Amino acid sequence: MKTMRVSGEPDAKPFLLDCDPGHDDMVAMMVAIAAADIELLGVTTVAGNQTGEKTALNARRVATLVGEHNLPIAKGCERPLYRELRTAPHIHGNSGLDGADLPEPTVALRPEHAVDFMERVILGSDRPVTLVPTGPLTNVAMLLRKAPQVRENIERIVLMGGSMHESNVTPVAEFNIFVDPEAADAVFTSGLPVTMVGLDLTYRALFGEEDFVRLEQSGGHVSAVVAPLLRFFAGAYEKRRGTRAAPLHDALAVAIARDPSLAETRNFHVAVETQGRYTTGQTVVDTRGVTGNPPNAEVAVEFDLQRFKSIIFEAIGCLDARPSPLG
Ligand code: BDR
Ligand code: CA
Numbered sequence: 001m002k003t004m005r006v007s008g009e010p011d012a013k014p015f016l017l018d019c020d021p022g023h024d025d026m027v028a029m030m031v032a033i034a035a036a037d038i039e040l041l042g043v044t045t046v047a048g049n050q051t052g053e054k055t056a057l058n059a060r061r062v063a064t065l066v067g068e069h070n071l072p073i074a075k076g077c078e079r080p081l082y083r084e085l086r087t088a089p090h091i092h093g094n095s096g097l098d099g100a101d102l103p104e105p106t107v108a109l110r111p112e113h114a115v116d117f118m119e120r121v122i123l124g125s126d127r128p129v130t131l132v133p134t135g136p137l138t139n140v141a142m143l144l145r146k147a148p149q150v151r152e153n154i155e156r157i158v159l160m161g162g163s164m165h166e167s168n169v170t171p172v173a174e175f176n177i178f179v180d181p182e183a184a185d186a187v188f189t190s191g192l193p194v195t196m197v198g199l200d201l202t203y204r205a206l207f208g209e210e211d212f213v214r215l216e217q218s219g220g221h222v223s224a225v226v227a228p229l230l231r232f233f234a235g236a237y238e239k240r241r242g243t244r245a246a247p248l249h250d251a252l253a254v255a256i257a258r259d260p261s262l263a264e265t266r267n268f269h270v271a272v273e274t275q276g277r278y279t280t281g282q283t284v285v286d287t288r289g290v291t292g293n294p295p296n297a298e299v300a301v302e303f304d305l306q307r308f309k310s311i312i313f314e315a316i317g318c319l320d321a322r323p324s325p326l327g
Contacts, residue, residue: 012039013155014125015257016118018076019250020048020135021058022092023099023233027226027312028134028160028250029059031258033068034315038258041121041129042072044114048135048179049088050096052078055135058097060105066222067322069107072121076114076139080180088175091236099232100225103325114139119147128155132257133187134250136176137161141183144190151192158195158257159187160250162270162283164299166199168240170281174199177272178281185272188283194297196270197256198283201263201300202249205308208234209244214313220320248312255311256300262311264302267295 019025056075161176215223230246238244273282
């Protein structure tokens, strides 16, 4: 793995992160910001874990905490394409990032909508852009509808969402897909290369108490904020799943987008249920090829947990080495 450093290398992969921070989105941002081999063109936010106002504010707070003062951040859709917004305060708290005080943001929002920002940045990039959505897919679906010409300059969409066998928000659905299933359907049927990083893997991308202690003992100013945030997140998961550990769902998607060798994938057809009586938001993954539909996604089926954890510690360590916003 390449050493992380403050800004991108000349051969760094251009990335756009579309997120709804969110504890694990925060860690995803940190990996994308710290990795020398990612050129982070911007962060766009969407309503999901919390309202659009809150997720945009949280993205700005995270950028401020890690000293990424020039990071372009653009706020996107306030609600799903056709449905009422469902948020996740039971997991991420009332602020969307409960558990520690983040600094007041000094990083401004771009004065344009996230969808316009994505369009401009993708069309303006001299190399195809990797798009990493880690929230509901509303902004991405809007982008593909508004500016279909961006397809020509999208390398791949590596999304956190869905699952083969796991679920969290209903017996069969994962949160990001459930919140905006029509948007997810638009992405999976877009014909673009899609990698799905779902709950089957991300529920194993766990940070536990010994990892929190390791962060605290590092003495870094970013680690000192991340540790209590992830403890809060782990506590929320303990109430629902019985294990006190924080699944870093979204950070795993960024890590796999950055280095596909971190995961094993299989080509499957994935359909999104948009009309189910009980199953809306389910990703129906045809693992046995029974539908005869050609594969439309690479589905991540295995990953290297120890390598993933090293990536997280290295990213946060890199950000700890920057000056603290609190002086
Ligand atoms: C997904 O839902 C959100 O709560 C997390 O940030 C992650 O993107 C996991 O289902
Ligand atoms: Ca998320």
